[in-house]
Amino acid sequence: MYDAYMIEYVHQVNARAWGMRISVRVDGEVVVTTPRFVTKRMIDSFVATHTDWISRHVARARARTVMRIPRKDVATLKKHARELAESRCAHFARQYGLTYKKISIRAQKSRWGSCSTAGNLSFNYKIALLPPHLADYIVVHEICHLVHMNHSKKFWDLVAQTMPDHKKYRTELRRTHIVRARS
Numbered sequence: 001m002y003d004a005y006m007i008e009y010v011h012q013v014n015a016r017a018w019g020m021r022i023s024v025r026v027d028g029e030v031v032v033t034t035p036r037f038v039t040k041r042m043i044d045s046f047v048a049t050h051t052d053w054i055s056r057h058v059a060r061a062r063a064r065t066v067m068r069i070p071r072k073d074v075a076t077l078k079k080h081a082r083e084l085a086e087s088r089c090a091h092f093a094r095q096y097g098l099t100y101k102k103i104s105i106r107a108q109k110s111r112w113g114s115c116s117t118a119g120n121l122s123f124n125y126k127i128a129l130l131p132p133h134l135a136d137y138i139v140v141h142e143i144c145h146l147v148h149m150n151h152s153k154k155f156w157d158l159v160a161q162t163m164p165d166h167k168k169y170r171t172e173l174r175r176t177h178i179v180r181a182r183s
């Protein structure tokens with residue numbers, strides 16, 4: 001950890017990097033990547049000229065919830081996600097009077113769910129770690145895509161029939177990041 005005018009950062013050397021680059025990790029850690037032979041003084045002044053950008057991104061990262069999944073838990077979570085998706089899809093499809101074909105559970109990096117034109121639903125296994133109202137929101141969202149394959153006003157009205165607070169849930173979900181642990 002170094003400190004440039006109050007901003008702490010981790011320095012990473014990448015022999016193939018052409019210039020200096022700043023990034024903010026999902027957990028709010030600031031990383032400066034540079035080519036070899038760049039002095040601390042050069043990095044500090046580079047960071048100092050980007051303090052606004054860094055502060056903005058760090059603040060955004062800190063407003064997030066980050067969960068890390070240990071590798072050994074993935075199989076169990078997939079099983080839980082399937083049970084959850086099957087029971088909640090059945091519940092909401094009944095409420096909407098809709099039917100779907102197949103449910104699949106996937107390991108995706110950033111997608112929570114999807115719905116195909118053939119009527120198949122798929123969900124990220126990470127839904128198993130969400131609070132129930134957010135997992136339900138994802139289920140309702142995909143169920144409503146069985147009717148509207150878009151995000152039109154009609155689509156959101158349909159979502160709102162069972163989830164009047166869906167806007168709040170979307171914000172909450174955007175701030176929730178579940179990632180695989182590095183080890």
Ligand SMILES: [Zn+2]
Nearest residue numbers: 141145150151
């Ligand atoms: Zn959608």
